[in-house]
Amino acid sequence: MHRVAESALRGGFEYFVGDEQLRAFARLTLLDRLRWLEEARLVTLLGRTPVTTERQERLRRGEAIVNG
Numbered sequence: 001m002h003r004v005a006e007s008a009l010r011g012g013f014e015y016f017v018g019d020e021q022l023r024a025f026a027r028l029t030l031l032d033r034l035r036w037l038e039e040a041r042l043v044t045l046l047g048r049t050p051v052t053t054e055r056q057e058r059l060r061r062g063e064a065i066v067n068g
Helices: 019-027 030-046 049-059
Strands: none
Touching: none
């Protein structure tokens, strides 16, 4: 049986990182970890929609994500 995560019911998301993925990341040098982080940051920036961009800006300003 597949259990739906509470965050998914609220419109959020979940991501599972397995033990092997954690071990592989732990084997990276500090510089390689930073490079990985920067690449992940760039991918998320490139994939943003205008709506996502506006919501992130609202969060930075301490405002509600959506008008209401």
